[in-house]
Amino acid sequence: MSSFYDNLTQWVELQKKVREWFESVNKMAESGDRLELILYTRIAFQHMIRTLKAFDNWLQDPFVISNMPKEELKHVWDTVFKILLELIDLDIEHTSKFKDHIYALEKQGKLNPLLYEFLGASLRKRRSEQEELSLSM
Numbered sequence: 001m002s003s004f005y006d007n008l009t010q011w012v013e014l015q016k017k018v019r020e021w022f023e024s025v026n027k028m029a030e031s032g033d034r035l036e037l038i039l040y041t042r043i044a045f046q047h048m049i050r051t052l053k054a055f056d057n058w059l060q061d062p063f064v065i066s067n068m069p070k071e072e073l074k075h076v077w078d079t080v081f082k083i084l085l086e087l088i089d090l091d092i093e094h095t096s097k098f099k100d101h102i103y104a105l106e107k108q109g110k111l112n113p114l115l116y117e118f119l120g121a122s123l124r125k126r127r128s129e130q131e132e133l134s135l136s137m
Contacts, residue, residue: 018047
């Protein structure tokens, strides 16, 4: 049983160190360029995915779920629910803003040509239709 306690202690200590590291990264991110912000965000996502997977495994462990008090499970649920809503809101906001930004760049003829390859023929077709419409007016 002591190795179980040791593992829990090690996990907590690791998470504390990771938290400290991300706090220092956040200070660097304030003056970071676009690439740094992308890298920091991806590292954060990878850590969140790892932590979520560990939490999910934790909640599948019969020993844990049979001994975890309901109050603690309720606290976890309440916190997870807040994080979930915040993540969904971030996704909606970010995706909407990016769509509007790309559309504005397209209208100005400033869209990165590589995106045409990525987005495919539908974007080129829509732009062509828009040009035809504006010529006919």
